[in-house]
Structure formats: structure tokens, C-alpha cells
Amino acid sequence: MANNQNKKILLVEDEFFITELYLRALRKKGFQIDNTANGLEAVKLAKTDQYDIIILDLMIPGMNGIDVLNDLKNNYNLKAKIIIATNLEERKEVKESIEKKADGYIIKANLTPTELAEFIENIK
């Protein structure tokens, strides 16, 4: 838990209820968190390279999650690990990008917020 306080997380999610649940569960674990619902805003924040982990939803306004992932991985050498959070695991183009670029991948429907927080906690 004490370790978590040194970890900074960016949560990119446009669904208000999910944001509320994830923020609560992650804060309970002691993480410092920023959040945004917009893809362009996400890239702007991520570029500052202050985050250890970025939790990235795919269907977001401004710039979709796959483009955000590609932009951040192709153009910036960030220390942050990017974890994709989605329910769209079947789509071929999604799979390909995730496999190539992302550092991790979760299916939102398979994890409760507490389980997600535990998953994030276990990322080394």
C-alpha cells in the first residue's frame, strides 16, 4: 500500500460510472490518480511522462484508444506502462494493436473494481 502512494496513474475512461468505481477502488489502494474522458487530453497528459501506469479505454471521444496507444508508443518514449481496459476483445484490429503495443490488457466485464485495483497493484 505504501508503495502504491509513489505510483501515479492516469485513468482514461469516458463512462462516468466506471470512472467513479475505478477511482474509488484505486484510491483505496493508495494510488495517486488523474483522470480524463478524452483521447486528445489523454495524450497531452501522458506526454508529461509523470505516470507509471495508464489505464486506457478504447471507445473514447476526441481520439480513439487505439490511436492514443499508437501515438504514445510510436512517438514518445514514456516510462508508463499502458494497460488497455475494454470489452471489445474480439475485434481483429483491436487485438493486433494490443498485442503489438500495449503492456497489458484487461476485460472490464471480467473484473470488479477491487479486482482491477489488485491487478494494477501487481504490475511491476
Add this chain to the structure above:
Amino acid sequence: MEEIKSIKRRKIVFLVIVVFIIESLSFLTYRYFLSHNLLHTNELIYLLLIILLNLIILSFVINSVIQSTLEPLKFIWQAIVHFSPQNDLESPDINKLKTGKSFMTNLNQQLITLVDKPIQNNHTKDKLNFIFNNLPLPTLIINDQNKIIFSNQLFAKYINKNLSDILNQSLDDLTDMIFSDQENLENWINKIRQKRITDFKIFSRIKMNIQNNLPEKQFDLAVYFNNQNNYQIELILMIIDRTREYQQDDQAVSYVALSIHELRTPLTLLRGYIEIMKEELVSYDNLELKDFLVKMDATAQQLTAFVNNVLNVSRIDNDQLKLNIHPEDWALTLTEAIKSLQIRALVRGIVINLKIDPNLPLVAIDKISTIEVLSNLIDNAIKYSNNSKVINVKSFLNQAGIVETIVEDFGVGINANILEHIFTKYYRDHHNRSQIGGTGLGLYLCRSIVQAQSGSIWVNSKVNQGTDIHFTVLTVNQFKAKNPDFNSNQDFTSTAHGWIKNHSLYRS
């Protein structure tokens, strides 16, 4: 078969009644003529009447004889119509029509008998070609070297190739058949070669991609095996195309899956808020409210399990179900799974007893999917427990040295005659279909997952005494022996229809 028998019985009863009525009428007419002294004047009419009546009887008898004689030919007729250019008829179902099955066995035997000289002989070749090319089903003969020695034009057409490109090729090189079951043609042959001289088997729901630009075909495959003849014939294969029928099934699931996908986000939210409420209510004294919340949680879990089932079956149908096999501690996996499933049993007053033998070796499984298997088995046990309030889950190393797990209930049980069908997609026991809900997808999914992990699943049951479902998972070493590409340190992805090496999807 029962259906055919009962139709025959009905026909006989009908005939007896008709004969009885007609003969009674004849007798009454005769008496009428006699009593009214009409016989001498109307003899001709009477005779005509009798002839007419007897003609009717005769036509019934002839019709009945023709019907029963022609039944085997019905199968061929169905097949011919099915493969003719404009067909409106579904393909013949050889499983339902016993005559069709015996026709195929007989035909295969005849083919072998007909070849009275070694197959290299030109005359024999012509003879076989003639018979084969007049058969209404795509048919192949394969020798004991696994090479195609005969194919009819229909088969060549079916796989979109020239006949000359097929001969002397192996079936594997020509086609990519995806079997719906772990038992495929190759391992069936390997198994029966050891112990049988002749055998017959029908494989159902085989998928085959002909070429990228052509639609996928789905069919049943009737295989006749004979390894004791002088003519190098080992297998005769016949394809019964069922693409239209099976695709309709798959599309139905895909459509439902598409709609059901939309339930995932609201369900995730619901479970998230329930989780928070449970945390917050810990310090409250309202026991009733806490009880309601537990029930809410159990119901949301059940709904999630249902959604996952439909989505997973749709993935199996589209060959998209991927399992990520890793070494896992089985006792830990089982304990965790049962702990979270226990809540669904407890809200119905049922207790799950868990007994795991100590020192079980590490197993090679996809944890999430295996928990789905357990979830389905426990849900079924709860559903069919009736008044019984105990479910036992046992896990041990069986005599073959494989980790076996049993989910046992003491409820309504399953009729012996339907036991073999319960792992079939959409199958529901018609005895309790109206009383107990379900989709007929759960056990089909369990079997697909267990088999994709190289395990097996089976059932024992007695009506009104209960059911025990057994399934096995392989230890890491056993799994390595079966799947040499498996490396404990890397992801190993399996699908319900095959294996993909080093496929990395769930990284962390």
C-alpha cells in the same frame, strides 16, 4: 427409429380396421340383397361392388408394401435432390434414418466386394469410377498409406478442385477439416486400427474452409473402416453437407451474442456498486438488508455467468475461443472458485462441501475458463438439486495419475437414455424443460473448454438419486507430453478447435 416403428404400427392397425370395415360392408350388402331377394336381379352390381372393395384393399396393401420397401431409397432420393443444382430439400439425416446408416454400411461393403481384383487393374478402376460417380454424395476411398485412391466428381466439386489434383494426395494436404470434437478422424483411426477389423462412425459438425474467397462449408462425415481386404482400401468417406442448417444455428448464437455484449458494461457497473455496498454495509446491523445484498450479488454473478456462456459459445462457433494455458496450483484454483461460487448455493440454502486431496501436482489450465466450467457445473447442480441441500466437490489424483474433479448433487438426476446427449449444443431434457430454465449451452461449453485443455468430461446419474459430473485437467508434465510446444514460462494459447503457439494476449 422409434418414430418409424410407431408409424409402421399405426399403418398395420389402420389396414386391419379398413379391411374389417370393408369386409363387414360386403357382408351387410350381401345380407341386404339376400333379405330383399335382390341377388338374382342385381348380381352384376353386387359383384362389381365386391371387386371394387377388394381393389381398394389391394391398393392399401400394395401401397404399404411399396412404402416399406422404398424407405431405404428415400435416403438416396433425399441425397440426390440435395446435391442437384436447385435443391430445396435439407440434406438427409443419416443419424435419424437407420435405413440410411445401414444403406451406407452395405454400400461400402458392396464396394469392397465388387473390387475382385487388386485396385491397379483398369477394369476394376472403371467399375469403381462408374459406381462412385453415380453416387449422390461426395465420396472418397483412402488406402492404408493415407493416400486418396478414389474420389468421385462430386467430392472434387465440393472442395473446388480437379479430380486429377486429388488422387494420390493425403486428405490433410487437400483440406483443412475442423472437427467439433476432440476425437477427430486421425485419432479415431489410430484407436480402431488396434482393435477392429471394420467399423462405422459419423462425425458431426465438421467445418472446412475451401479457399479464402469461398464460404465455409459445414458437414457430417460418414466413415467406413475396413483393414482386412486385399485391395488397399482402409477408409471410405462420405460427406453429408449441412452448411445451411448449421450456419443457421451459428448465426442465431452470433446474433444473440451481439445483443448480449451490450449487457456487459451495465453488469460490470452493477457488480461494482454491489461490491461497494457490501464494503460499506459491514458496520451496519440491518441483517435483512445484508441478506438482500448477498442475494443481489449472487443474482448479478449468475447473470454474468449466463452472458459469458453465450459469448463463449459464439466464440467457439467462430473458432475464436482462446485459452491461455499456464501452470496453476489446482487446490488453490478450486478453493478460490468454490469460495466465490458458494454464494450462489448459499442463497438457496445449499452447502458446497469441498474435499481436495493434498499434494496435487501443478496443472496446465486456463484459469478463467476453468472457473467457468466449475461455475456451470455448480449452477447445474444447484438448479437440479430439488430438495437436496448438499453439493459435493471432490478432487484427487485418479488411478491413471490424472487430476480428476467431481461435482456431485443428490437431486433429480438424468434419464439414462439422454445421458449421452447432455454435452450436445442446445440439448435440453424434455422432461424438465418446462420446469427448469436453461439454454442448453452450459455443458457444451464445459466440454469444449475441458477438451481444449486436453482433459475429458463425463457423467454418471440416476433418476431421483442425483448426478455426478467428472472432469480431468492434465498436470504440467502430462500436458507437455501431449503438446510438445508447451513451455511453462510462455503463454500457450489453445482454441476449442486447435492450438496456437506462443500467442500472447493477456500480458501483465
